Amino acid sequence: xxxxxxxxxxxxxxxxxxxxxxxxxxxxxxxxxxxxxxxxxxxxxxxxxxxxxxxxxxxxxxxxxxxxxxxxxxxxxxxxxxxxxxxxxxxxxxxxxxxxxxxxxxxxxxxxxxxxxxxxxxxxxxxxxxxxxxxxxxxxxxxxxxxxxxxxxxxxxxxxxxxxxxxxxxxxxxxxxxxxxxxxxxxxxxxxxxxxxxxxxxxxxxxxxxxxxxxxxxxxxxxxx
Amino acid sequence: xxxxxxxxxxxxxxxxxxxxxxxxxxxxxxxxxxxxxxxxxxxxxxxxxxxxxxxxxxxxxxxxxxxxxxxxxxxxxxxxxxxxxxxxxxxxxxxxxxxxxxxxxxxxxxxxxxxxxxxxxxxxxxxxxxxxxxxxxxxxxxxxxxxxxxxxxxxxxxxxxxxxxxxxxxxxxxxxxxxxxxxxxxxxxxxxxxxxxxxxxxxxxxxxxxxxxxxxxxxxxxx
Numbered sequence: 001x002x003x004x005x006x007x008x009x010x011x012x013x014x015x016x017x018x019x020x021x022x023x024x025x026x027x028x029x030x031x032x033x034x035x036x037x038x039x040x041x042x043x044x045x046x047x048x049x050x051x052x053x054x055x056x057x058x059x060x061x062x063x064x065x066x067x068x069x070x071x072x073x074x075x076x077x078x079x080x081x082x083x084x085x086x087x088x089x090x091x092x093x094x095x096x097x098x099x100x101x102x103x104x105x106x107x108x109x110x111x112x113x114x115x116x117x118x119x120x121x122x123x124x125x126x127x128x129x130x131x132x133x134x135x136x137x138x139x140x141x142x143x144x145x146x147x148x149x150x151x152x153x154x155x156x157x158x159x160x161x162x163x164x165x166x167x168x169x170x171x172x173x174x175x176x177x178x179x180x181x182x183x184x185x186x187x188x189x190x191x192x193x194x195x196x197x198x199x200x201x202x203x204x205x206x207x208x209x210x211x212x213x214x215x216x217x218x219x220x221x222x223x224x225x
Numbered sequence: 226x227x228x229x230x231x232x233x234x235x236x237x238x239x240x241x242x243x244x245x246x247x248x249x250x251x252x253x254x255x256x257x258x259x260x261x262x263x264x265x266x267x268x269x270x271x272x273x274x275x276x277x278x279x280x281x282x283x284x285x286x287x288x289x290x291x292x293x294x295x296x297x298x299x300x301x302x303x304x305x306x307x308x309x310x311x312x313x314x315x316x317x318x319x320x321x322x323x324x325x326x327x328x329x330x331x332x333x334x335x336x337x338x339x340x341x342x343x344x345x346x347x348x349x350x351x352x353x354x355x356x357x358x359x360x361x362x363x364x365x366x367x368x369x370x371x372x373x374x375x376x377x378x379x380x381x382x383x384x385x386x387x388x389x390x391x392x393x394x395x396x397x398x399x400x401x402x403x404x405x406x407x408x409x410x411x412x413x414x415x416x417x418x419x420x421x422x423x424x425x426x427x428x429x430x431x432x433x434x435x436x437x438x439x440x441x442x443x444x445x446x447x448x
Contacts, residue, residue, distance in 0.1 A: 004304075062425065063417075063421055065378075066378055066381075066382070066420070066421055066424035066425060066429075067382065067417045067420045067421050067424070068382040068383070068384075068385035068386075068396065068420055069382070069385075070385045070386060070388075070389075070396060071385055071396055071399065071413055071416050071417055071420065072417070074399070074400065074403070074409075074413050075409070075410075075413040075414065075417060078403060078409035078413065079409045079410045079413065079414075082409060082410060160289070160290040160291070161290070162290075163290045163292040163293055164292060164386075166292075167389065174290070174292065174293065174296075178296075181300075187296075187300040187301055187304075188301050188304045191293065191296055191297050191300060191301050192297070192301065194290075194293050195289045195293050195294070195297060198288060198289040198290055198293060199285065199288045199289055202288045202289070203284055203288040206287065206288065
């Protein structure tokens, strides 16, 4: 076997890898969209006045957060068919990622809501605003900027966890690399390219999130410019 | 097959897998703590080369996926003549990956130590090494332990990935049993439960205890 990095082989498989990258981006995007919505539901469960629902919600969130995404993927992928629910690997992957990261996003939302000063609520109360109006016009516009960095972080996080989807057969970038590597019996180039593609996409994204975070902190007056 | 019959037949296998998972966890925990200390300090170095090395390391390992790093260490390093055993490869990849995240926590912790402490140590004519070792480092623990605890729970979850490079851990065993018996709900459900119990009843209380201990050491806890 030839040692060292073979550029011609890398060039040959590049189109295939780039197509698979598109799938990875789609997977991350869809998973993120689901997670954003699921996070809202968990937030709702947390903020309802019922103590029982709060407790159940907290336990579910804790359970999902402290068990590995990989086994959750297997669970959804292998167990649902036993109950007659046949879903494709893509759908299973998206649901699991959505659920898993939804728990994290609910924490981001909670932190953002708690980041809005209590006096804002009191002022709205004094002005006789309804709760819905208070949320819509006063609290959410202030909470949203606080949530942005956390939300951005988890977008990058989901992106970096998409390779796990390959274990249940979703044809994303890592899956393509493994297939190409197995076919040609050369793993050096495909896996290295996957690493580089991830770096190219996620480092700028992470930098952008950090910049946003600084901006939010400045706007909040936490740090000076 | 009832669940108890399942446990009677496969419980031991799962427990043996759990032992491996715990081994992986402990080894990679030690490695990541050491790495994050070293690179956290390097990141704050005034020497631009040292700082640059640390920054590249941190950005590289935080920018790529853990699974990719793991496969790279296990399947690609042999191309360069470095063949690691699956267990070692898993621990190295986990340690390097989490070390990068940990280094940022350590850096944040050091920056959060009040400036007066540095100045006081300076005024007392402590050498730079002594300043770091005796004054700054002991004070960062109460600051870094809460985020480090989160990271360590993430590490426990991440150890599941080593099953994919053939380390026979809990995840591997669960997958194996699943492919023999097709009792997916039982084996993956049990695996999830074991991970949950390890995290909630062992790891988290241990880390809380460390936090309390660290707070007491610097005189902030209520002893």
